[in-house]
Amino acid sequence: MMKNKNIAKASAFVALAAATAISLSACSTAADEDSSANDESSESSQVVAPTIIDVATADGQTIDISNGGFVDITTGDTDPADWSAVISDPAVAAFTAGGKSGDAVMNPGLQGTAAGTTKVELTNKTTGQVVTFTVNVK
DSSP, rough: HHHHHEEEHHHHHHHHHHHHHHHHHHHHHHHHHOTTTHHHHHHHOOOOOOEEEHHHHTTTOEEEEOOOOOEEEEETTSOOOGGEEEETTTEEEEEEEOEETTEEOOOOOOESSEEEEEEEEETTTTTTEEEEEEEEOO
């Protein structure tokens, strides 16, 4: 069963990477065809990859992300849906629960919503594991 979960995670990652590549190639083609596009507008439309952390190594760490950036939290052999978060300053970061979406298994994550620093406490409802780290949104 764990092998199927890993295959689903890998499939979801490959699908996301393919969709991102297609989106980026479509954007670059449109920008290449428009000779009046300036460098400033093309920079702001680029997709930024998420920061990936693992719950096994996140405890006590400080994670730096940009405003609007994402943190993808890998959960090892635990069910991504079992993790919840308490964010000290919810104005700085927002939590997205993990779980199934169709056939894909999505990791929990965070998005930077305003510049600042906040403490994040992740808790696994099945194992009782608690992981605490800091998110610094620039």
